[in-house]
Amino acid sequence: MRPENYQAQSHPPSNEYELFIGPNHPGIEGNYAFKLKLHGDVVLAGKADGGYLHRGFEKLMEGRLWIQNIALVPRICVPDPVPMEVTYSMAVEDLCGLEVPERAQWLRVLQLELSRIAAHLFTFGGHAATTGMYTTSYWGIADRDLILDLFEALTGGRVYHIFNIPGGTRRDVPPGFLEQVSQTLDYLESRLPDYDNLLFTNQVFITRAKDVGAMTQEQALEWGVTGPNLRATGLAFDVRRDDPYLVYEQLEFDVPTEAAGDAWARAMVRRAELKQSFRILRQVIERLPSIGGPVRAPIPNPLAWNVPAGETYARVESSKGELAYYAVSNGGDKPYRVHVRGPSSMHAVQVLEWLAEGARLEDVAQIMFSLDACPPEVDR
């Protein structure tokens, strides 16, 4: 059986060969293919091949009401959906000049950091699995499930929460939720030494990950790398600190960096960020009960909501890097244009192609996962 568009090609004799990885493979969190040209086990060139997840989100959003798109946006990145909802909501609020009540802002930070922890745990697992250490991936996914339990208690949904709407959040926290978060944090924090033993101080992992997929800070800046991947090259930049949104200015946290810029440095930055997210969440748990008020600003009838004409660029730090929404309204009840700038649109395409050059075949999956790319952000 050959596909309909199959065309046989002949090539001159060569020591080089082509290898197709994907679209389903362990290197990435979704369907995404990578075409390699190899000599022996050394990659001569790589070509990213997207489009296996394309659902035309940006076009769909133009045909739906502003409020309806809330159900659409979290699907753009499955492992880390909350930043999508929050950024989209921030864009709409900016267009309307809506003030988000303080309590809602704290609730959003709570969700954002929970989502970041879940995404990082997922990435640890995936990254370890690409080096053959599957136990960490089972642990990571099991521990991520505890965060999903929290989301279920808060929003009713485990993966897609559809909880943040323009103007605030849909509900307040249920009774006893903050204690639940606190207990989960205690547990996850107690797990970190186990993760260290299994992965981060494991000589097998260190040997496999060091000097793999390394980039310098100059390269990272030139290539448009953001998020943990940029911080792993030594630049302390975090949108939460340097272009603050919500209540991040009132929170204390560090921006961890590493110098090496390789797969190991990226894993270590994520591990350090996990601790910072615990720290932020502890502050939220402490402060949230003292912040009263509504969780949602009054909004017009969402089914007949004409958002004032204008344009805005809303930007947050997702677990993968800089996430931004460029939203344009022409005064109608539907967006005129929404452009999603996912961090993976750089990491999964050009950066991956450049880093794969000269790498060994066995390291390609690791380079992919260490960049923590999310293909739906490319195929929006």
Place this chain on the structure above:
Amino acid sequence: MTERELDTHLVTILRELESLEYRQTSPRRVRIDVTREALPGLLELLKGRASYVHLSAISCVDWIEDNEFELVYHLWSYESNHLVSAHTRIPRETARYISVYDLYKPAAFFERDIFEMFGVYFEGSPHMEKFILTEWDGPPPMRKDFDAEAYVQETFNWQSYHPDWLKELEEEGGGVAIRPEEVRR
């Protein structure tokens, strides 16, 4: 907002150039409107002299009523922590512009995306080819004159889809509850 809060390099450059308008829309956001001839030069100055090294995104908006495409270049400075959005407009008919890949490497991805989705050709861009829509040979789908819903209705015949499992269901009195033509709009 006063200009003092903007970083001085940026203001110097913006004052030097003619044919552009700029305004600060919020403490860390600056909007520049510039003609299409002047935009590449502006980006070169912004990168070379004002530390705007990070091209966050290039967005394209189809203003079909004005018969124009709007291109928006979002630039971030890691030093002054400002986001500059440079807006320019190009005619919709020709739909050709010049690539900024020489200045900003990330541009290659966004330019290819706009080429696929809006059909704007960027001269000098390294990958003016299909990436996501490899098996699509229709018009660029993000253009406003492409109606995705009408295309679906024309292309996929819902009525003729009548598989065996549905026939079995219908024999039992079930089946499609609302036929597509009866969907309330």
